[in-house]
Amino acid sequence: MNDTLTDLLQRNAEHADAFENRFDDVQDAQHPDAVTVCCSDSRVLQDHIWGNEKPGHIFTCSNIGNRVVQRTDAGDVVSGDVLYPIAHTGTELAVVVGHTGCGAVTATYDALTDGVSDAPGIEHCLDLLKPRLEAGVEALPDDVGRAGAINRLVEYNVDRQVEALRESDDVPDAVDVVGVVYDFQDVYSDRRGEVHVVNVGGETDVETLREQHPEVASRIDRLWEY
Template sequence: MAHRILADLLDRNDDHVAALSPGAFDGHHEGQRPGVVSVCCSDSRVSQEGMFAVEEPGVLFTSGAIGNAVSTVVDGERVLDGSVAYPLRHTHTEVLAVVGHTGCGAVEAGLDDPAVVGESEAEGSDGEGGGDEADSDGDARASVRDRLVEYNVHEQVAFARDREEAADATVYGFVYDLHGVYGDREGTVYLVNADGERDPEALRDLVGDARAGHVATLLKR
């Protein structure tokens, strides 16, 4: 089994090399200046480059963490994770994108610990893409889980914005929808937060009419 996986990885790399445009790494050999650092869950179903159709090098600095966490604990203090702080401080990256996803197992595990749930945040949906009222325990749990996914994105955005390393960055929060929870296009990213702004109407004004379909929320206001 491991040998087959190795062979598959090498074949996939051949495909990657063949797909690169001539001179793809020109201008990147001596360093990098990506416009965005993306923090996404490590879940295998969630491709950071794939969701934004990034195929060329030098565009996206990626950081994967269970539950798309932007922080880590050092000497008992919670700080911005180095994989996030580094591009913000040393590669002139101006945007931090925090990306949660529907069906997140890490967030679902938090359902067993009520202390992690903000009571007002975990109540109901505002009707934007949330579907019909859950009619079974499993559906109800999934519904709460996906609202907590969005709540977690807001928490990660708030933490990052409060750190010195991100003082000059714009911080966006997204949810990657694998299940058609927010709308009918699986694989769509939905903007839920922009530098602390969470109001859908304000976010739609920010992205403009052509991209308004990328704004939604499952949380009551």
């Protein structure tokens, strides 16, 4: 048996011991308070970044590039895994979670600037990001280096995903849509693992957001107000 799997099973046994009674209220149905759309990155611990240990509280989705759309014969639509809790469990908060140093954003940047390609399955995902990031790549300041460009595009990508949710007829107006960036590279502050709010309902101006949401003003920040 693979040693890593053996270790995972042992940790799962500890999890089962700790969580044995925490499923009593959600065994038959779920009504999560939020749906989060995170990047599929081993450094982004989807529940742990919120300190969540409550089953049924957060409906977690992940894919490379924290995308909210999927491609169908009818065109690009809100992905079913994101839409499900909104449409069927009464969830009224959607949080798009980007992260510093995102590999999917980096790969998209390289594809748009240098024509770099990847395996077909990855290319399919990047093809959903390219049209949303292309204008952002063109608008990047000339005086930022590669890392700075990537992290600005992380924000830009979060904005575009928030926009896609807000513009979809499948997402009711009553659903709050928020965009955040998870930072483990000391980009926004020296508190690694902290989440920074960059977009609330399409509003991206930092001062406006701080005025509108004083209770979390210290957590609102952006690298790029384009």
